[in-house]
Amino acid sequence: MSNAGTAAAERAVADAHRREWAFVVAATARVAGDLDVAEECVQDAYLAALDAWARDGVPHKPGAWLTATAKRRALDVLRREKVFRSKMPLLVESAEEEVVEEPDEDAVPDDRLRLVFTCCHPALAREAQVALTLRLVCGVSTGDIARAFLVSEPTLAARVTRAKKKIAAARIPYRVPEASELPERLDAVLIVVHLLYTTGHTAPSGADLVRADLVDRALHLTRVLLALMPDEPEVRGLLALLLLTDARRATRTDAEGRLLVLAEQDRSVWDRAAIQEGKGLVVGAFRTGRVGRYALQAAIASLHAVASSYAATDWPQVVRLYDELLKRWPSPVVALNRAVAVSMAHGPEAALDDVEALARDDRLAGYHYVPAIRADLLRRLGRQREAADAYRAALDLVDNDAERELLTARLAEVALG
Incomplete structure (x- = not known):
């Protein structure tokens, strides 16, 4: 077993964990009938893949290999417990046939x-x-x-x-669930x-x-x-929100992987097809007259998407939409986002008191965006020393490397100022 083969197997298993985990667990749970058993069998399958793929090579369909292996392990567990054959013999027979074949990707x-x-x-x-x-x-x-x-x-x-x-x-x-059961879930x-x-x-x-x-x-x-x-309407609203937000994906970092905030992004590169689809879904959701939290968030995202620049965004309308959103979803995170919009519509001083209050909210303890936004407001107000302290507080909480790099750069700017 070569080092190259082992390394290739490790990369393939890591990639399969990102891409296939959900599919493998779901398929195994249907056979096992128990979430703990399913999860343990899937974990065993991934461990088995490390050795098997290093020895035999990565299979053409890693997800199918993992699914078949996890299902076999689940069947073994159930046989040992003498439950499966006595209660669901037909399912055993069908599952045994299924695991020796490539799973139907459409299923x-x-x-x-x-x-x-x-x-x-x-x-x-x-x-x-x-x-x-x-x-x-x-x-x-x-x-x-x-x-x-x-x-x-x-x-x-x-x-x-x-x-x-x-x-x-x-x-x-x-x-x-049956159609009648869907709404409650x-x-x-x-x-x-x-x-x-x-x-x-x-x-x-x-x-x-x-x-x-x-x-x-x-x-x-x-x-x-x-x-x-x-x-x-809320399903439409959620899809609209995701499309309008994801339309910016390619512009959120520069060529070196540095995080670019919304004001720095090249709007000419945004995905116009996704924006058009999202806008249509927003309109459709609002026409129903049953506007919920996702449709309102999508409407806010739509205002960002159509603005020619960050400064040119209709910030007063964004604030009004956040006011409506807070009525339906009184979340401190929504209140924090609203404060950012207020700072753009009416200046950083108008938003600082709200952010200071949110910083004392126990629900946001450990949420690094609170000190980061507070730091940005203080920086815009010229209160550089306080801003530096707030950036340091945010850095103590952040775990994403790209966000950490941005906060570090902002801290250096205010420290020099």
Whole structure:
């Protein structure tokens, strides 16, 4: 077994973990009928791949290899427990036939969707629904989910464990709900997809600013949801929000990978097709008269997308939309974003008191954007020493390398001033 072969296998396994985890877990859960068993079998499959692929080479379809291996392991576990053959003999026979063949790629999204709706079952608490789905279906690390929820990693891990136990105890089935059951689960599913996109759009940790695999997965899931529920304005709103935001992806870093804030981005490179599709979805959502949080966020993103420059954005209208958004979604993160818009519409002094108040909100403790935005307001006001202290506070909290580099550069600017 050569060093080159081992290195190639390690790279392939890491890539397959990013791209295939959700599909493999979803397919294995359908066979195992237990989330803990499914996750353990998938982890075993990835470990087995390290040796097998280094010895035999990376297979043509890594996801199919991992799925077949994880399913076999799940069947072995169930046989040992003498449960599977006694309760579901037909499923054993069909699963045994399936694992020796290449999985049907067209069926994989159905497996993933089944697991999404399983995890978003109304018997689970909302935060547990979202955390469990992000962990199992989307392959987001526990640490990154904890950052998204603004809670500690042990707290988040405990929520995921409790949710899996409740699914097992309540015998919640692994299936796509009937049409009549979709509305009661829709809000949780939308939250999951939005957080998935947010986690990919600006990775909470690591060297890369964007995790394209998570962004693309979120966009795909939203389109699947729109096909399932074409008349739901919030599904349209979410897809619009993702499209309008993702239209800027190519301009968020320069050639050296340095983070570029919205004011620095080359708007001529933005994806005009995505912007046009997003704008149409916003209009369609608003025409229903049932405007929710995602449609309002999409409307804000649309104002950014059509402005000729950052300064030329219709900031007063952005503030008004944030006011409406806060009525429907009284989140401190929304309030923080509103403060940025206020600073652009009415000057940094007008927003500073709001940001100072949010800095004292325990829900935002550890959220690095609070001191970063406070630092920016202080810098614009010429209060360089205070701005430097705030940038240092933000640097103590940030885990993404691209964001850290930007904050470090800003700190150097104010320190020199």
